[in-house]
Amino acid sequence: MSQAVLPLALISLFGALYALGERRAERMLRRSRSGRERMRSVYFYAGLLATAVALVGPIDSNADKLLWVHMVQHVLLIAVAAPLIVLGAPWMSIWRPLPLGFRRTVARTVARSRWCAPLRSLSLLGRPIPAFVAFSVDLVVWHVPSVYDFAATHQAVHDLEHLTFVALSMLLWAQVLESPPLRLRLRNIHRVYYIVAASLVGWVISLVLIFSSTPLYPFYAHIHDRPGGISALADQQLAGGIMLVPGSLAMTLYVFAQIYVWLGAEEREARARLPGQ
Numbered sequence: 001m002s003q004a005v006l007p008l009a010l011i012s013l014f015g016a017l018y019a020l021g022e023r024r025a026e027r028m029l030r031r032s033r034s035g036r037e038r039m040r041s042v043y044f045y046a047g048l049l050a051t052a053v054a055l056v057g058p059i060d061s062n063a064d065k066l067l068w069v070h071m072v073q074h075v076l077l078i079a080v081a082a083p084l085i086v087l088g089a090p091w092m093s094i095w096r097p098l099p100l101g102f103r104r105t106v107a108r109t110v111a112r113s114r115w116c117a118p119l120r121s122l123s124l125l126g127r128p129i130p131a132f133v134a135f136s137v138d139l140v141v142w143h144v145p146s147v148y149d150f151a152a153t154h155q156a157v158h159d160l161e162h163l164t165f166v167a168l169s170m171l172l173w174a175q176v177l178e179s180p181p182l183r184l185r186l187r188n189i190h191r192v193y194y195i196v197a198a199s200l201v202g203w204v205i206s207l208v209l210i211f212s213s214t215p216l217y218p219f220y221a222h223i224h225d226r227p228g229g230i231s232a233l234a235d236q237q238l239a240g241g242i243m244l245v246p247g248s249l250a251m252t253l254y255v256f257a258q259i260y261v262w263l264g265a266e267e268r269e270a271r272a273r274l275p276g277q
Contacts, residue, residue: 006159007055011048014094018044021093044088050081055162064152065227067220071239071247077162078139079250082169089179128186128194131171136201138168143205149219172198176254192258199251202243209240 022041026033033041053059054076063070095103124130141147142161151157174182176191186194208216215221215232226235 007162008052011052011055014090015045015048017094017097018090020097021090021095024096025093040088040090042088043084044090047081047084047088050076050084051166054081062227065223066230067217067232067235068238068242070152071242073162074165075242075247077165078169079247082166083173083177083250083254085166086170086173086177086179089182091179092181125168125171126174126182128175131168131175132194132198135168135172135198138164139201139205145216145218148217152217152219176258188258188262192255192262195251195254199248202247206240206244206247209243210237212236 018041022033022037054073059069059073059076063073125134142151142165151161175184175186176195178184184191213233215236217236220226220235221232223232226232230238
């Protein structure tokens with residue numbers, strides 16, 4: 001339970017900051033939030049809930065016994081929590097409740113301080129290609145057997161793994177989902193290509209897990225009292241299936257939704273060009 005204290009505290013903190021920020025925005029604008037703004041709140045809190053389900057409770061406690069449960073944890077963070085938080089666009093709401101002096105100091109330090117230069121260079125990750133590369137490399141590296149096992153046996157490294165999954169997944173999703181005040185740089189159809197390319201990385205990893213003839217992760221292979229009596233190889237194949245199907249669901253839904261929007265726009269343009277329209 002002690003391992004769940006930090007993520008639960010951070011989830012509660014972000015949730016509280018967001019609520020305060022939204023309340024302050026209503027007072028400043030002197031109006032109630034629109035339906036679209038309320039929907040963003042639903043998305044954000046749903047994303048926090050998905051994060052809590054992944055990191056606090058039975059999924060987290062069983063993730064070190066079964067590889068497929070560990071994969072469910074990763075899918076929740078990458079394909080559920082991250083896009084929901086991005087759709088919630090919480091950036092200004094979380095920043096707004098912090099004291100003005102603190103915000104000014106942080107902004108000035110990040111913008112001008114020499115020791116913050118590496119941090120400023122990370123702004124490149126907000127662009128499509130760097131975000132895609134960072135997400136893909138991160139996903140591949142953490143699934144290398146030696147790295148995976150090291151993270152499974154060192155809690156701090158495991159926490160870092162989860163942090164990078166969420167952060168880099170949000171950067172990836174922010175390239176294709178509207179999340180004000182962030183600006184989308186890709187055209188609609190290019191967003192489809194982008195997210196399909198990102199899906200391919202996970203598909204390759206999942207197929208390796210499914211079709212491998214031997215267990216790839218010694219940490220799980222050496223567990224003898226595996227819940228349910230499932231073999232290490234079957235556990236790994238199930239994990240690959242979870243990564244391949246549920247793990248791709250959000251990206252697949254996005255692709256179909258974007259194609260539907262794109263075809264609808266094409267149809268409207270064609271009708272507008274007809275004589276008498």
